[in-house]
Amino acid sequence: MTNEQGVLLSALQANYYFGQLRVVQERPLLVETERGRKKIRIWQNEALLKLHLKWRERLINDDFFIDRMYVTRSGLPSVRMGSLSVTCHDAPLEPVQLDGNEALLATALTRLVQYSRDVPAEEVPNSASVRVRSLYEQAKQIGFQDHDTWKMVSSCFSSACARAEEADRLREPYQNRRSAFILPEDFSLQSCTAIFDTLFLELGQSRPVDGCRLLARFFLAESMDHRKQSMNNLFQALKDQKLFDRETADLLQAEWLEPGEWMRLLESGINREQMQSDPFSIEEFKQIWDQKIKLIHLFKSVFAQSGDAGGGAARGADGQQSD
Amino acid sequence: MGVRHVEQTDNNRINRILFHYDLVPYNLAVRGSLIRVDTPVGSFALKQKVLNDQQIRSLQTVYTLTRRMVIDAVCPLPSKYGDLVIRGTETSYYLLPWFTETVDPSNLQERYRHLFIKAGQLHRKTLEKKADSTSLYQGMVRVLNQRQMIWEQFLYKAEHHVYPSPFEQAVLKSAFIYLENMQRARDFFSHEKDEEGKNKTMRRALCHGRLSPLHLLIENERSCLTNFENSEDGFFVVETAMLFEQANAMLGSEQTDWQGFYESYRAACPLNDEEKNFLTHFLLFPSAHAELLSRYLYSGQIDEQWFVKRWIDLCRTHMNMFTSIKERMDEEQKREEERKAKEKAANEKDEKEHQ
Numbered sequence: 317m318t319n320e321q322g323v324l325l326s327a328l329q330a331n332y333y334f335g336q337l338r339v340v341q342e343r344p345l346l347v348e349t350e351r352g353r354k355k356i357r358i359w360q361n362e363a364l365l366k367l368h369l370k371w372r373e374r375l376i377n378d379d380f381f382i383d384r385m386y387v388t389r390s391g392l393p394s395v396r397m398g399s400l401s402v403t404c405h406d407a408p409l410e411p412v413q414l415d416g417n418e419a420l421l422a423t424a425l426t427r428l429v430q431y432s433r434d435v436p437a438e439e440v441p442n443s444a445s446v447r448v449r450s451l452y453e454q455a456k457q458i459g460f461q462d463h464d465t466w467k468m469v470s471s472c473f474s475s476a477c478a479r480a481e482e483a484d485r486l487r488e489p490y491q492n493r494r495s496a497f498i499l500p501e502d503f504s505l506q507s508c509t510a511i512f513d514t515l516f517l518e519l520g521q522s523r524p525v526d527g528c529r530l531l532a533r534f535f536l537a538e539s540m541d542h543r544k545q546s547m548n549n550l551f552q553a554l555k556d557q558k559l560f561d562r563e564t565a566d567l568l569q570a571e572w573l574e575p576g577e578w579m580r581l582l583e584s585g586i587n588r589e590q591m592q593s594d595p596f597s598i599e600e601f602k603q604i605w606d607q608k609i610k611l612i613h614l615f616k617s618v619f620a621q622s623g624d625a626g627g628g629a630a631r632g633a634d635g636q637q638s639d
Numbered sequence: 640m641g642v643r644h645v646e647q648t649d650n651n652r653i654n655r656i657l658f659h660y661d662l663v664p665y666n667l668a669v670r671g672s673l674i675r676v677d678t679p680v681g682s683f684a685l686k687q688k689v690l691n692d693q694q695i696r697s698l699q700t701v702y703t704l705t706r707r708m709v710i711d712a713v714c715p716l717p718s719k720y721g722d723l724v725i726r727g728t729e730t731s732y733y734l735l736p737w738f739t740e741t742v743d744p745s746n747l748q749e750r751y752r753h754l755f756i757k758a759g760q761l762h763r764k765t766l767e768k769k770a771d772s773t774s775l776y777q778g779m780v781r782v783l784n785q786r787q788m789i790w791e792q793f794l795y796k797a798e799h800h801v802y803p804s805p806f807e808q809a810v811l812k813s814a815f816i817y818l819e820n821m822q823r824a825r826d827f828f829s830h831e832k833d834e835e836g837k838n839k840t841m842r843r844a845l846c847h848g849r850l851s852p853l854h855l856l857i858e859n860e861r862s863c864l865t866n867f868e869n870s871e872d873g874f875f876v877v878e879t880a881m882l883f884e885q886a887n888a889m890l891g892s893e894q895t896d897w898q899g900f901y902e903s904y905r906a907a908c909p910l911n912d913e914e915k916n917f918l919t920h921f922l923l924f925p926s927a928h929a930e931l932l933s934r935y936l937y938s939g940q941i942d943e944q945w946f947v948k949r950w951i952d953l954c955r956t957h958m959n960m961f962t963s964i965k966e967r968m969d970e971e972q973k974r975e976e977e978r979k980a981k982e983k984a985a986n987e988k989d990e991k992e993h994q
Contacts, residue, residue: 351661376726377728378655378726378728381658384720385720386720387720387721391717511658512651512655513651
């Protein structure tokens with residue numbers, strides 16, 4: 317045990333009601349106590365800590381648990397150690413799979429969409445269609461040596477443009493929002509565990525970012541790993557909650573429509589010319605491109621039944637398959 | 640009291656609540672409105688209740704006062720996240736330390752004895768400055784009007800019967816006393832200004848809001864008030880007066896040491912002259928009597944014998960309570976006057992010696 321760790325452990329023991337403490341993992345720091353396993357977080361940014369405290373306050377509910385801060389003996393949510401702050405959280409171990417837990421996840425996601433909101437943290441990205449076109453022009457000027465990649469990029473260009481335009485159209489009404497759905501930057505299914513048949517959501521300590529973008533990536537990643545039925549169940553459960561509003565539906569579709577994988581393939585081709593390695597194979601591109609189209613179809617088939625799917629990606633979603 | 644083991648289906652719900660306290664129970668049992676939770680670190684009482692924001696704030700106020708040792712109360716224990724109440728969509732939960740009560744809930748005499756002491760202590764320890772009591776006096780007149788209206792309805796009906804029922808006869812017999820008492824009370828509460836023409840003022844304190852022999856936990860010599868969710872600042876003499884009124888109705892025909900109750904309260908929280916006057920005038924128009932008349936007026940099936948017996952019991956205990964308290968107040972007054980006379984005489988003697 318390092319000296320710093322010893323100081324930290326005695327500070328934890330002095331400030332929380334723990335009798336025994338034993339380190340079981342260094343990063344992230346997990347300690348075993350007589351009251352179960354706890355996660356210790358160290359905060360260098362006091363403003364971020366305050367933001368996370370308020371964030372958790374807004375999310376308190378009785379459908380799922382949040383990794384709230386334990387209060388110290390004097391009732392404070394953190395321990396001050398010099399310029400750092402230390403917080404203590406629960407650390408349940410039981411992992412959560414999407415299969416079979418669709419309803420639980422849908423409840424949690426619906427609440428997040430409703431209450432995990434703040435002033436948009438990031439700057440509004442440039443129009444997707446402008447980026448698509450400028451990248452394509454840039455690539456034409458540089459000249460592509462990799463014939464196969466260029467063939468794929470150019471054959472998908474018109475679809476990429478259509479998808480980008482549709483994404484821009486869907487995002488347009490929400491450009492000047494005062495409140496946006498936010499999620500921690502590292503949000504994934506790994507952020508979820510279970511205890512007493514209840515979901516335990518870890519908000520962690522990452523900065524908040526655009527929630528729709530992360531959620532769209534989350535759905536995409538899960539849809540690639542799980543059978544279609546499971547995603548269908550999740551979307552159906554979300555629809556049953558009736559809280560997945562038009563804004564979220566539009567922005568999610570915009571994320572899937574934005575041809576990020578096409579831009580990545582193109583950039584990867586340009587960079588390869590410049591001897592930089594960012595391997596992104598045509599296979600990977602095709603997989604994502606096709607999966608996104610399937611996902612939009614699935615999303616629309618579930619949500620559009622009663623006209624809930626928002627602005628409807630009538631043109632873009634029907635973009636041709638890569639092969 | 641019946642003990643039921645918590646069903647398996649309830650267990651996860653309870654465990655989820657106990658997770659907020661890092662408690663792992665080895666036994667759960669339903670005890671009345673509580674769930675007894677036995678854990679390796681001790682026993683607790685888990686309470687489920689619908690609470691609004693105001694009630695939660697009241698619990699927090701009392702928790703702070705208890706933590707600062709201002710008052711002695713059984714408050715919810717804070718969760719590991721610092722919450723006093725675990726809020727659900729419909730109901731909320733809170734956890735209390737488990738009290739092994741040594742006085743049975745049916746032993747009302749003993750419970751009221753403790754209750755008068757604890758009420759006095761609560762009021763005394765949280766005493767605040769005097770405040771304008773005009774609205775309080777006006778409120779009392781309104782309450783009096785409501786009760787008097789019931790009396791008038793009853794008497795009007797009874798007097799128009801050629802043959803009044805046995806209960807009506809019993810009430811008619813004692814009516815003049817109560818009507819006169821109500822008039823005395825009205826005279827008192829209609830005067831919101833003091834002799835100098837200024838608005839009367841009275842002392843405020845934290846009031847429990849729902850004082851009852853069941854909202855008190857007694858373990859041997861220690862007793863503590865609990866269930867503070869309806870507590871708020873107020874003119875505490877109203878709570879004291881209502882406690883006497885409630886005890887009067889609850890204890891019924893039992894032999895009761897009213898002077899002892901009054902003395903217990905007074906020892907913890909001495910009342911000033913205005914408060915004593917308030918108390919005695921409030922007790923002149925008891926709610927239990929008006930409620931019984933109203934019940935007789937509006938209930939379909941009437942057990943005359945029961946009503947007559949209840950009326951006689953109420954009148955007897957009320958008279959007993961009122962005269963006992965008044966007697967004790969008069970004694971106090973006399974002693975005070977004697978003390979003042981003695982002081983005056985001693986002062987005069989001193990002055991003469993100096994001359």
